[in-house]
Amino acid sequence: xxxxxxxxxxxxxxxxxxxxxxxxxxxxxxxxxxxxxxxxxxxxxxxxxxxxxxxxxxxxxxxxxxxxxxxxxxxxxxxxxxxxxxxxxxxxxxxxxxxxxxxxxxxxxxxxxxxxxxxxxxxxxxxxxxxxxxxxxxxxxxxxxxxxxxxxxxxxxxxxxxxxxxxxxxxxxxxxxxxxxxxxxxxxxxxxxxxxxxxxxxxxxxxxxxxxxxxxxxxxxxxxxxxxxxxxxxxxxxxxxxxxxxxxxxxxxxxxxxxxxxxxxxxxxxxxxxxxxxxxxxxxxxxxxxxxxxxxxxxxxxxxxxxxxxxxxxxxxxxxxxxxxxxxxx
Ligand SMILES: [Zn+2]
Numbered sequence: 001x002x003x004x005x006x007x008x009x010x011x012x013x014x015x016x017x018x019x020x021x022x023x024x025x026x027x028x029x030x031x032x033x034x035x036x037x038x039x040x041x042x043x044x045x046x047x048x049x050x051x052x053x054x055x056x057x058x059x060x061x062x063x064x065x066x067x068x069x070x071x072x073x074x075x076x077x078x079x080x081x082x083x084x085x086x087x088x089x090x091x092x093x094x095x096x097x098x099x100x101x102x103x104x105x106x107x108x109x110x111x112x113x114x115x116x117x118x119x120x121x122x123x124x125x126x127x128x129x130x131x132x133x134x135x136x137x138x139x140x141x142x143x144x145x146x147x148x149x150x151x152x153x154x155x156x157x158x159x160x161x162x163x164x165x166x167x168x169x170x171x172x173x174x175x176x177x178x179x180x181x182x183x184x185x186x187x188x189x190x191x192x193x194x195x196x197x198x199x200x201x202x203x204x205x206x207x208x209x210x211x212x213x214x215x216x217x218x219x220x221x222x223x224x225x226x227x228x229x230x231x232x233x234x235x236x237x238x239x240x241x242x243x244x245x246x247x248x249x250x251x252x253x254x255x256x257x258x259x260x261x262x263x264x265x266x267x268x269x270x271x272x273x274x275x276x277x278x279x280x281x282x283x284x285x286x287x288x289x290x291x292x293x294x295x296x297x298x299x300x301x302x303x304x305x306x307x308x309x310x311x312x313x314x315x316x317x318x319x320x321x322x323x324x325x326x327x328x329x330x
Contacts, residue, residue, distance in 0.1 A: 004117050006128035010042045012085070012136060017077045018042045024125050026104070038092040038125065040085065041072040048082025049138035051235050053228055054129075055087070057110050057142055057194060059094030063210040063217075064143020067224040082237040085133060093121065098214075100147050110142075111189070113197040130197045139173065139235045140198040140205040143224060146212020151313045153275050153327075154223045155181035156248070157207045159190060159199065169204045171250070176234035177227040178244035179210065181309070183327060184252050213313040251307065251327040258304045260284045260324040262317040266298070269315075270323070276308045284324050287317070302326060 009020035021037035028034045053071070055064025068088035075084060089095035091109035094102045101108055105120035112119075115127025134140065146152040156174035161167045174182040190196045198205035208227075211220030230242035253259075262268060266287035272278055279302065286297035300323065309327035317323055 002117050004124070004128040004132060006124060006132070008040065010040055012042060012083075014042075015044050015077070017075070019072070022125070022128065024121060024128075026121055036092060036121065038087065039089055040087055042083065042085050043075045043077050043080050044083040045077045046081040048080075048237055049235050050083040050085065050136050051139045051141075051232060051237055052085045052133055052137045053087070053141055053143070053231065054090045054194065055143040056089035056095035057091055057144060058100045058108070058147050059089075059091060059096070060098050060100050060147040060214055061143075061145040061210075061212065062215070063145045063220050063224040064208070064228075065089060065095060066216055066221060067143065067228045070225060071228050079239070080237055081239075082235070083136070084232060084237055085136070090129070091122065091125070100149075110194060111192045113192050113194050114200075126194075126197075129194070130201075134198055134201045134203060137198070137203050139231065140194075140203050141173070141177070141228075141231050142194050142205075142207045143210060143228070144208055145210045145220070146310060146313060148214035149212075149312065149314050150310055151212045151274050152209040152310045153181055153307070154179040154210045154220050155183045155208060155251075155309070156227070157183045157185060157209055158205075159195060160184050160186050161199065166199075166202075166204070170206065173204055173231065173234055174206055175248050175250075176230050176242040176244065177206065177208070177248075178230050178242055179208065179223050179227055179248055180246070181327065182248040182250045183209075183309070184250075184330065209310070250330040251309070252330050253309065253325055253327050258306065258326040258328070259322045260300050260302060262287055262300070262319060262321045262323050264289075264298065265316075265318050266290075267315045268312050268317045268323045269297070270311055272308050274308055274311045278302050278305065278308050278326060280305045304328065
């Protein structure tokens, strides 16, 4: 594949703290040589591993964006051994719009890896991250949440891997992040994600789900901010051990049987609060049909027992939308 048209205003081989941009070409009607500036902060000192922390993959997930903004301002180069690369608003157009999908090309950035240097904005940026940034890295973590549509019990999320040694390293980093849950998944569509791209390059990598609902819950914010620093302690970039008050509960979502889907569009009225322990066959909630007051609500039931890990946050749902996801102990 051809070289990236993206350039960086920071020098990845330099020591100290640098705050700059990735310059991504974006032709417009009024400027064929227009560029979009994606903020990047690099903090390097001494010798040690490289950690890439990213947020704003989806623009309406604020937990990671705020945690990395704070970290980018406060990380002291004198305390770093190695290199930290921070992208607090990675998919910048979506982050500025506060939206999951890009206002430029309608893309979900986490479905664009490993990218294409001749594609639309999202593919060009994904290609740069995959082909230029990931090869610099030993560790990578992408900070997500449920965004506008979902609310999720804060979790470090990894994939089930065939390589047992990499699986152990992934679980160790997830536990060190220190969210209430360490969750391993086999994703339905993992291929085009940043996590899969990092795994393919042999990097110890994690995603995460750190709340959601399109807001910054103070409890989830604290977990995310502490977790981002914990990853740096775990990697050895910062001295000292990760601050993990309670060992994370290791869980998984074994199959689609652990999802509850809305068979029709309507208003979803959930039966349980996020984090509740639920039983297979029990009511998950009701779908109500505002267009027909005479129609009785449709009851939805759980297909599995476990922890209500992810819940629909917005009331209105479309046919086929997941409204609940159950996690079970590993
Ligand atoms: Zn996300």
